[in-house]
Amino acid sequence: MLIDHPLLGLRDSSEFIYMGDAKLLNRPNWKSKNSKTKFIDYGYLRKNPGGVHKELWYHEQGDRSWLVVTRNTVTHEILKVELARYLKRKENAK
Amino acid sequence: MKYSGIKVLWEGLRGNMGWKPLWRNPDPKKSYDIIIVGGGGHGLATAYYLAEKFKITNIAVVEKGWLGSGNIGRNTTIIRSNYLLPQNQPFYELSLKLWENLEQELNYNSMVSQRGVLNIFHSDNQRDAFVRRGNAMLMSGADASLLGVNDLKKMVPFLDFQNSRFPIKGGLWQPRGGTVRHDAVAWGYAKEADSRGVDIIENCEATNFLVKNGRCYGIETTKGVIKSKKVGVCVAGSSSQVMGKIGINLPIESHVLQAFVSEGLKPVIPGVITFGAGHFYVSQSNKGGLVFGGDIDGYNSYAQRGNLPVIEDVCEGGVALMPMVGRARLLRIWGGIMDMSMDGSPIIDKTNIKNLYFNGGWCYGGFKATPASGFCYAHLLATGTSHHDAKDFLFNRFEKGRLIDEKGQGNQPNLH
Ligand SMILES: Cc1cc2nc3c(=O)[nH]c(=O)nc-3n(C[C@H](O)[C@H](O)[C@H](O)COP(=O)(O)OP(=O)(O)OC[C@H]3O[C@@H](n4cnc5c(N)ncnc54)[C@H](O)[C@@H]3O)c2cc1C
Numbered sequence: 279m280l281i282d283h284p285l286l287g288l289r290d291s292s293e294f295i296y297m298g299d300a301k302l303l304n305r306p307n308w309k310s311k312n313s314k315t316k317f318i319d320y321g322y323l324r325k326n327p328g329g330v331h332k333e334l335w336y337h338e339q340g341d342r343s344w345l346v347v348t349r350n351t352v353t354h355e356i357l358k359v360e361l362a363r364y365l366k367r368k369e370n371a372k
Numbered sequence: 373m374k375y376s377g378i379k380v381l382w383e384g385l386r387g388n389m390g391w392k393p394l395w396r397n398p399d400p401k402k403s404y405d406i407i408i409v410g411g412g413g414h415g416l417a418t419a420y421y422l423a424e425k426f427k428i429t430n431i432a433v434v435e436k437g438w439l440g441s442g443n444i445g446r447n448t449t450i451i452r453s454n455y456l457l458p459q460n461q462p463f464y465e466l467s468l469k470l471w472e473n474l475e476q477e478l479n480y481n482s483m484v485s486q487r488g489v490l491n492i493f494h495s496d497n498q499r500d501a502f503v504r505r506g507n508a509m510l511m512s513g514a515d516a517s518l519l520g521v522n523d524l525k526k527m528v529p530f531l532d533f534q535n536s537r538f539p540i541k542g543g544l545w546q547p548r549g550g551t552v553r554h555d556a557v558a559w560g561y562a563k564e565a566d567s568r569g570v571d572i573i574e575n576c577e578a579t580n581f582l583v584k585n586g587r588c589y590g591i592e593t594t595k596g597v598i599k600s601k602k603v604g605v606c607v608a609g610s611s612s613q614v615m616g617k618i619g620i621n622l623p624i625e626s627h628v629l630q631a632f633v634s635e636g637l638k639p640v641i642p643g644v645i646t647f648g649a650g651h652f653y654v655s656q657s658n659k660g661g662l663v664f665g666g667d668i669d670g671y672n673s674y675a676q677r678g679n680l681p682v683i684e685d686v687c688e689g690g691v692a693l694m695p696m697v698g699r700a701r702l703l704r705i706w707g708g709i710m711d712m713s714m715d716g717s718p719i720i721d722k723t724n725i726k727n728l729y730f731n732g733g734w735c736y737g738g739f740k741a742t743p744a745s746g747f748c749y750a751h752l753l754a755t756g757t758s759h760h761d762a763k764d765f766l767f768n769r770f771e772k773g774r775l776i777d778e779k780g781q782g783n784q785p786n787l788h
Contacts, residue, residue: 290681324623326613349671
């Protein structure tokens with residue numbers, strides 16, 4: 279698989295480390311209500327869809343940025359690649 | 373149908389015209405006592421043990437494809453009971469004991485071949501870890517012994533003992549481990565379950581569950597609605613997809629694992645050999661092909677095919693361990709979808725929905741577990757309580773912090 283890194287262009291997926299579902303970007307607040315249940319969900323439960331999946335890839339053998347890759351788990355087609363820090367910054371600005 | 377030497381001779385004399393299909397091809401009835409969703413090894417074994425041990429025979433096994441189309445017909449066929457943790461090891465030893473008697477029990481030749489499993493180690497630390505593992509195996513009633521370099525030189529002289537990066541220091545040897553003809557396991561269980569009255573319904577996909585007031589009372593399928601007092605899900609790599617139909621998220625990611633077979637070679641590899649410095653395991657099939665594998669590809673996938681970097685990695689591991697395989701040509705590669713759990717161990721448990729049960733999370737080690745998984749799942753379905761040797765394979769271990777993590781890798785499925 280080739281991942282179209284927003285800064286570096288097409289890179290071989292073997293340069294990356296895979297971290298799974300991009301829901302990991304949304305760590306629950308430990309002070310919130312039901313935070314225990316939320317953390318169990320955050321740590322252990324996954325949708326694991328057959329089809330479009332937003333997931334985290336870390337460019338370890340490259341510029342060490344975290345990417346959010348939107349990929350089809352049935353065909354391995356990569357639909358979108360974004361910088362995780364950019365997404366988070368945009369979200370926090372809201 | 374009963375197999376025997378006399379039957380083979382008799383059929384040979386009569387042009388082999390008297391052999392019959394091993395199982396019927398029934399239409400689903402309106403209702404059953406138990407429906408098993410998924411006709412892989414585990415589902416069929418469950419149906420067989422329900423019928424044989426618990427005398428429940430009003431059962432249907434619904435399979436979306438044909439029997440053996442899932443991981444049961446895709447794996448590298450290794451069986452062993454060399455786990456470390458007390459929650460796992462007795463279960464896998466139970467499984468190995470069931471394998472040892474399987475062919476007699478099913479009257480079917482599944483080619484259970486206890487040719488031994490050898491785990492090579494390459495450093496003092498790794499030896500210490502293997503000694504500990506060997507002791508855990510012995511304590512569970514399994515067999516294990518530690519072999520030194522001289523023993524290995526006699527047994528497997530073709531290994532690269534002087535490898536400058538990963539010199540070989542010895543091996544952990546389990547003589548009772550080995551290989552089994554994988555799809556014959558599905559066929560054998562299917563034959564004996566069917567002959568006890570279990571309906572095996574192929575090309576019938578479960579599309580949803582019938583649930584009312586928190587109770588499951590059947591399933592919707594591509595062949596219509598089938599009611600049942602209990603439903604047992606057992607669909608390996610498709611676990612999240614099936615449980616997702618009623619909104620249950622599992623502690624599971626689906627990943628692709630590839631298997632490899634070389635051209636046929638003369639007998640050279642005596643048993644199963646695993647590399648200790650990379651991920652590579654190999655055995656030789658009765659037809660002579662080297663059957664080998666390594667790591668999962670490492671990203672969520674339902675594609676049943678993998679990518680080239682892992683193929684390269686597996687082949688490098690093989691050549692580092694036994695350079696002689698470097699010139700063997702690869703004949704076939706394929707992939708299967710693994711239900712990788714968050715701690716690398718399986719789940720055999722009830723769900724939050726009454727009368728709905730779940731079996732999955734086998735990672736890439738579920739073939740060896742087939743008999744015990746069926747046995748313990750049948751126990752749970754029939755009695756409502758966990759079997760002693762599977763009592764820790766529960767959903768709530770994640771929230772309780774009682775993970776069964778053989779490798780100590782944490783909640784990262786692609787590292788297990
Ligand atoms: C390449 C590879 C190598 C492996 N090597 C080993 C090994 O050496 N040793 C070892 O112990 N294990 C190994 N494994 C793991 C082992 O094969 C699996 O863990 C085990 O087979 C899973 O259980 P099963 O046989 O029930 O799965 P499957 O055979 O996959 O059964 C699940 C069945 O459910 C069906 N299904 C799915 N969805 C539905 C639905 N909605 N309705 C009806 N049916 C449905 C599927 O069609 C499938 O037939 C390997 C796996 C692979 C892929």
